[in-house]
Amino acid sequence: MSHEATAGRGFDLRRMIHSPLALPLIGLIVVSVLMGFASDNFFSVSNIFNVLRQVSIIAILAVGMTFVILTGGIDLSVGAVMALAGTIAAGLMVNMGMPGWVGLLAGIGVGVVLGIFNGFLVAWGRMPAIIVTLATMGMARGLGLIYSGGYPISGIPSWISWFGVGRIGIVPVPVIAMVIIYALAWVLLQRTAFGRHVYAIGGNELAAKLSGVKTQRVKLAVYAISGLTAALAAIILTGRLMSGQPNAGVGFELDAIAAVVLGGTAIAGGRGLILGTLIGAILLGILNNGLNLMGINPYMQDVIKGLIILLAIYIGREWR
Amino acid sequence: MLELNGIKKSFGPVEVLHGVDLTVRGGEVHALLGENGAGKSTLMKIVSGILQPTEGTIRVDGQERQFADYDEAIEAGIGIVFQEFSLIPYLNAVENMFLAREMKTRLGLLDTRAMRNRAQEILRRLDVSLPLDVPIGRLSVAEQQFVEIAKALSLEARILVLDEPTATLTPSEVEHLFKVMRELRKQGVAIVFISHHLEEIFEICDRITVLRDGNYVATCDVADTDTDRLVEMMVGRRIENSFPPKPAIAKSAPVVLDCEEVQLRKDGPLSSFQLRQGEILGFAGLVGSGRTETALAMLGAYPATRCKLRVNGTETRFRDPAEGLMQGIGLLPESRKEQGLITSFSILQNISINNYGKYRKGHWFIDLKAERAATQDAMKQVRVKAQGPDARLDTLSGGNQQKVVIARWLNHQTRVLIFDEPTRGIDVGAKAEIYALMREYTAQGHSIIMISSELPEVIGMSDRVCVFRSGGIVATVEGDHINSEEIMTHATTGRTRNVA
Ligand SMILES: Nc1ncnc2c1ncn2[C@@H]1O[C@H](COP(=O)(O)OP(=O)(O)OP(=O)(O)O)[C@@H](O)[C@H]1O
Numbered sequence A: 001m002s003h004e005a006t007a008g009r010g011f012d013l014r015r016m017i018h019s020p021l022a023l024p025l026i027g028l029i030v031v032s033v034l035m036g037f038a039s040d041n042f043f044s045v046s047n048i049f050n051v052l053r054q055v056s057i058i059a060i061l062a063v064g065m066t067f068v069i070l071t072g073g074i075d076l077s078v079g080a081v082m083a084l085a086g087t088i089a090a091g092l093m094v095n096m097g098m099p100g101w102v103g104l105l106a107g108i109g110v111g112v113v114l115g116i117f118n119g120f121l122v123a124w125g126r127m128p129a130i131i132v133t134l135a136t137m138g139m140a141r142g143l144g145l146i147y148s149g150g151y152p153i154s155g156i157p158s159w160i161s162w163f164g165v166g167r168i169g170i171v172p173v174p175v176i177a178m179v180i181i182y183a184l185a186w187v188l189l190q191r192t193a194f195g196r197h198v199y200a201i202g203g204n205e206l207a208a209k210l211s212g213v214k215t216q217r218v219k220l221a222v223y224a225i226s227g228l229t230a231a232l233a234a235i236i237l238t239g240r241l242m243s244g245q246p247n248a249g250v251g252f253e254l255d256a257i258a259a260v261v262l263g264g265t266a267i268a269g270g271r272g273l274i275l276g277t278l279i280g281a282i283l284l285g286i287l288n289n290g291l292n293l294m295g296i297n298p299y300m301q302d303v304i305k306g307l308i309i310l311l312a313i314y315i316g317r318e319w320r
Numbered sequence B: 001m002l003e004l005n006g007i008k009k010s011f012g013p014v015e016v017l018h019g020v021d022l023t024v025r026g027g028e029v030h031a032l033l034g035e036n037g038a039g040k041s042t043l044m045k046i047v048s049g050i051l052q053p054t055e056g057t058i059r060v061d062g063q064e065r066q067f068a069d070y071d072e073a074i075e076a077g078i079g080i081v082f083q084e085f086s087l088i089p090y091l092n093a094v095e096n097m098f099l100a101r102e103m104k105t106r107l108g109l110l111d112t113r114a115m116r117n118r119a120q121e122i123l124r125r126l127d128v129s130l131p132l133d134v135p136i137g138r139l140s141v142a143e144q145q146f147v148e149i150a151k152a153l154s155l156e157a158r159i160l161v162l163d164e165p166t167a168t169l170t171p172s173e174v175e176h177l178f179k180v181m182r183e184l185r186k187q188g189v190a191i192v193f194i195s196h197h198l199e200e201i202f203e204i205c206d207r208i209t210v211l212r213d214g215n216y217v218a219t220c221d222v223a224d225t226d227t228d229r230l231v232e233m234m235v236g237r238r239i240e241n242s243f244p245p246k247p248a249i250a251k252s253a254p255v256v257l258d259c260e261e262v263q264l265r266k267d268g269p270l271s272s273f274q275l276r277q278g279e280i281l282g283f284a285g286l287v288g289s290g291r292t293e294t295a296l297a298m299l300g301a302y303p304a305t306r307c308k309l310r311v312n313g314t315e316t317r318f319r320d321p322a323e324g325l326m327q328g329i330g331l332l333p334e335s336r337k338e339q340g341l342i343t344s345f346s347i348l349q350n351i352s353i354n355n356y357g358k359y360r361k362g363h364w365f366i367d368l369k370a371e372r373a374a375t376q377d378a379m380k381q382v383r384v385k386a387q388g389p390d391a392r393l394d395t396l397s398g399g400n401q402q403k404v405v406i407a408r409w410l411n412h413q414t415r416v417l418i419f420d421e422p423t424r425g426i427d428v429g430a431k432a433e434i435y436a437l438m439r440e441y442t443a444q445g446h447s448i449i450m451i452s453s454e455l456p457e458v459i460g461m462s463d464r465v466c467v468f469r470s471g472g473i474v475a476t477v478e479g480d481h482i483n484s485e486e487i488m489t490h491a492t493t494g495r496t497r498n499v500a
């Protein structure tokens, strides 16, 4: 295949195949087709929206995770931060009698503050991200349990359920939220200087710093974004469960990391696309959904998912 | 000993070598010459099995060979020291030399004594002494280079490839390297030597092969040629005087950067200097004399014990290079790979990385069209040879990567540039153009601090020269005093004298 032969056509096959999105997309198609065979119900509109609604929380957590991983970091605290944000939001509404919107804003504030805390320690404290966010994970989980006494906080205003189970037309609200957040993240990463700096830090932090990129601020910002997306996921979760659950989201950080990596982002940073993360998250969701529809025992599901992730990364390794 | 015939090499659809011949005899130093991107490094990677030729044959001792990887080339007696080193900074010299080829005792444990003895034996053969127990990252570049050569020799290399070994060395270190090379030549080793310094070719080499744009041009004896003819073979045209004339700079020209005192280490010497508007201030000295550290200290990228700075008269303290950039001061660091470039980025992204203020749309967004246009101009200005602005940096030749860092800064709206070894690895033709661009920059009323280990460059370009020795400035010379004797005297004996 010569260069001229493909360049003339409307779309460039060579470029598409070499795009980092190609492999996650192929994976998505293969898994969807397999699931379609295994279950007649899979391709129905309602099931598709159902899958998307289920993946929305992990997918939104994975947005912040993508920013962090692109800089060469990692954020293990997102699941716990999400739970804490939801618990505090619900607590303010139920125990302190505050209006719902105040509670939600406070929840978002909790996420952003913890993100800034992480970012500050990583950027200015020069501590390894994996340790800092591991500690934050423990502390956020603990604070949530202390605040709630270990029990779910229910009795929040009923309109909050709109965020979790509402629909606009036939489209679930969490799906719309997910799409908007991904669109914003795409613009931020691909069309702003900040986005380029995120990639640059993952590519060569020293070179970025010496050429005048404000590396510390950028790092602070990515952890803050991760805290923010964790809090946004918390709003959806709270709306779905109609309560603040201090024990929610255990292990979600690992699913978010899996989505990012399945989407083709290099775990060492510098390379990757936000759309890949979306595909990765949906891929994970379809696996969950399909394995459920097939009635496979949940413990076995974890084993199968793990194997599929390994397989996907193995196939993808040459490509990147 | 080594014979290449009709070597072709393509990366994807692009052919970069179009049938190259090369014959290297035992006991000779064979120079491989050519402009940046001519294909020298690619050819040597083919010789050492790292890349495979698309066409052509490789013969070693008359036998046709095909190398699937570097290990097979090593088996055949070929060793290479790369343009960009491949040592592990945390390991010491012995560990690096025997990496992946560790000697073991009968119990399967590491035989450190045997490895150490062997390392010492090889270094003795090279007549080099260096500390064996220190992590290699703490050795000088020259010492690291000797470790690389020793590593190749520890593998019984009879054909040794040195890809731009002198680019990072000082003159005395180059002398030492040449001594080592002469010693090896006497022992019958065939050496392929790549360098952009023509005077070195005449000093050390026996024969020369010239490449141009991936084509074989000619092979000749050093004795039968001269610099002008070589340049013409490489570039295809003549190059006039490479240094542009120095403008007259008024003594009263305003001081844009006044470094009132800087002390790199506790109890180290205190130095001071002033940078005037429109001038090129050279920083000369041996490697390790504190030139780079002084520049980094000014921008807050090196923890100096003291650093008092005035920018346009106001006292300033920079905590990191980003703050310096906001005041219009940019830094081109000495090591393009570690400190300058983001190799996973395209040329375009590397050039505009710190410059998004220049192309904005609706305040927040990057104006992609303007960015592309500016990149193309910048690439043309310094003649980056690449497939286009979207080519990834790791597909560029070493010299072209360096040109990208230079293009980044010439494309920026700075008022002071600190250039640390700006022409490292750049070919003769492009050098002249970069010198002209530097003068164009100062003619606009901007200033440059140029750190360089190449004495002719310091002498040809600087309006004044600060000479460094053991951590401080020992003399500042200007006018007729800018000559190699005076600079070298200050750099080595350090008589403090200020000719102002
Ligand atoms: N992996 C690659 N993919 C595509 N093109 C490449 C790759 N490696 C090298 N090239 C191209 O091959 C050409 C020759 O590069 P090479 O590194 O051999 O040049 P060189 O003669 O060593 O130059 P320099 O003096 O700058 O080191 C260049 O145009 C370069 O862009």
Ligand SMILES: [Mg+2]
Residues within 6 Å of the ligand: B040, B041, B042, B083, B163, B397, B398, B399
């Ligand atoms: Mg090269």
